[in-house]
Amino acid sequence: MASKKLKAVCFGEILFDVFPKLKKIGGAPLNVASRLKSFGVDVAMISAVGNDENGKELIEYFQKLEINTGSIQVKKNYPTGVVNVRLNEKGNASYDITYPSAWDKIRLSIDDLELVKNADFFVYGSLASRDESTKKTVLQLLEVANYKIFDINLRVPHYTEDTLIEFMNAADFIKFNDEELYEVSRFLGSTYNSLQQNLEFIAQKTSTKTICVTLGSHGAVLFFEGAYYHNCGYYVEVVDTVGSGDSFLATLMYKLFTEKDPQEAINTACAVGALVAQNEGANPVISDVIIQKFMKGTK
Numbered sequence: 001m002a003s004k005k006l007k008a009v010c011f012g013e014i015l016f017d018v019f020p021k022l023k024k025i026g027g028a029p030l031n032v033a034s035r036l037k038s039f040g041v042d043v044a045m046i047s048a049v050g051n052d053e054n055g056k057e058l059i060e061y062f063q064k065l066e067i068n069t070g071s072i073q074v075k076k077n078y079p080t081g082v083v084n085v086r087l088n089e090k091g092n093a094s095y096d097i098t099y100p101s102a103w104d105k106i107r108l109s110i111d112d113l114e115l116v117k118n119a120d121f122f123v124y125g126s127l128a129s130r131d132e133s134t135k136k137t138v139l140q141l142l143e144v145a146n147y148k149i150f151d152i153n154l155r156v157p158h159y160t161e162d163t164l165i166e167f168m169n170a171a172d173f174i175k176f177n178d179e180e181l182y183e184v185s186r187f188l189g190s191t192y193n194s195l196q197q198n199l200e201f202i203a204q205k206t207s208t209k210t211i212c213v214t215l216g217s218h219g220a221v222l223f224f225e226g227a228y229y230h231n232c233g234y235y236v237e238v239v240d241t242v243g244s245g246d247s248f249l250a251t252l253m254y255k256l257f258t259e260k261d262p263q264e265a266i267n268t269a270c271a272v273g274a275l276v277a278q279n280e281g282a283n284p285v286i287s288d289v290i291i292q293k294f295m296k297g298t299k
Contacts, residue, residue, distance in 0.1 A: 006257055007042045008033075009119040009145075011138055012128030013103045014047045014058050014072070015081030017242060017282065024242075024282060025061050027081065027103075028125050028153055031246030031282045035272070037065050038286070039254045044068035044115050046141070047128075048102040054080035055102065071112050075102040087240055095155055097127070104131035108140050120257060121147040123249075126167060130158040142170045149173045151249055154180050161187050168206040175249050177214045199223055212252060212266075214245055214273070222252070222266045229262045231270040234294065236278035243282020248273035271295045 010029040017026035033043045045067055049055030051074050058080060062069045081101035086094045106128070116122050122145035129135035142148055150171035152164065164184060168174055176184065178195060185198040188205050192198050199211055203223060214220045219233035251272040255265030271294050275286050 005040070005042050006254070007044075007119045008036050008253075009044045009046060009116050009122050010036075011046045011106075011122065011124045011141065012134075013081055013101070013125075014045065014049065015083055015101065015103070016054055016058075017083050017085045019085050019087070024280075025058060026083065026243060026282045028127065028151060028243075028246050029123060030058075031243040032123050032151070032250045033062075033067055034065060034283045035247040035250035036254060037067050039251070041254060042068075044071060044119070046071040046106065046112050046115070048073040048075050048078070048106045049081075050074070050079040050102045051076050052080055054082070068115075071109070071115060073102070073106060075105055078102040078105055085242060090238065092241055097155060097158060099158075100131065103128055104134055106134045106137050108137045112137075112141065113144055116141045117144045117146075119146065121145075121149055121253060123149045123151060123253075124167070125151040125153050126159045126164060127153045127155055129163055129167070135163065139166070139170075142167075147172050149175070149249075149253060151175050151246075152180050152184070154183060165206075168202070168208065171206070171208050173210040173212070173253075174202070174206070174208050175212045175214070175245075177216070177245065181213050195221070196228075212249075214248060216241075219270050220248070220266055220273075222262055224256075224262045227262070229266050231266045234271055234274040236274045238277045239280050241277050244273040244276040246282065247276045247286075267295065 010033040012029040013027040014030040015027045016023045033045050037043045049058050059069050081103050082098045084096040124138050148171045150167050190198050190201045211223045217233050219231040222229040248269045252265050252269035
């Protein structure tokens with residue numbers, strides 16, 4: 001285990017996922033931060049909310065988890081983000097993401113620069129940078145980050161190819177799902193058809209040494225220091241897939257940074273992602289005991 005407490009900064013959208021019958025706190029970086037905190041990581045969140053009830057509720061959520069809220073800005077002229085979530089018969093989600101939201105207007109501060117400089121890793125995604133204001137801020141923070149983790153979330157029409165390329169070139173670690181891997185490979189000029197060939201194509205094209213591709217119910221593949229690590233997935237009755245990839249990423253990074261065993265990291269990450277998918281919403285409470293029992297197949 002690591003001798004000092006792991007420090008992480010998550011950057012980007014914090015919002016409410018609005019389902020047909022309820023609303024839940026969400027946003028990919030918020031979900032990553034929540035899961036990291038559950039593992040005891042010292043987490044800070046850089047984002048923005050509106051001066052409204054939803055914004056107050058989000059800040060209270062972070063405070064309850066003891067996640068640093070000092071870098072969550074409050075915007076008077078923009079509302080807290082909302083995403084309308086639609087689920088198909090298999091529990092897979094599609095999203096209607098309101099624009100503009102407070103998190104589209106995150107400004108840079110000196111305190112945020114120091115926060116990122118002092119963190120072990122910095123997690124950022126593609127969605128928050130649909131607006132030039134927030135994109136400019138994340139690019140400035142990337143200049144001082146120690147280890148940069150790019151979580152790709154392709155939500156049409158909220159990204160451009162140029163931004164994805166810029167963010168991939170800055171990253172030390174990139175996470176895709178399989179559909180995103182193929183889409184990004186194609187616009188970068190790949191003619192390959194296999195997952196492994198396209199993964200290595202992106203690694204070479206962007207000079208990224210670590211890439212992870214999630215495969216839904218079929219697990220994930222991790223390319224780490226020139227070697228491959230696989231997990232074939234865990235069976236669960238899916239309620240919804242919202243946030244499962246975010247908890248997967250948080251678990252993977254925590255394990256890689258603390259225990260240094262890539263196979264154990266991807267096994268545990270796939271287990272946590274599956275456990276999230278069998279619950280409603282993005283951030284169910286999942287203890288280490290539950291994770292270990294699930295991986296062993298015991299009750």
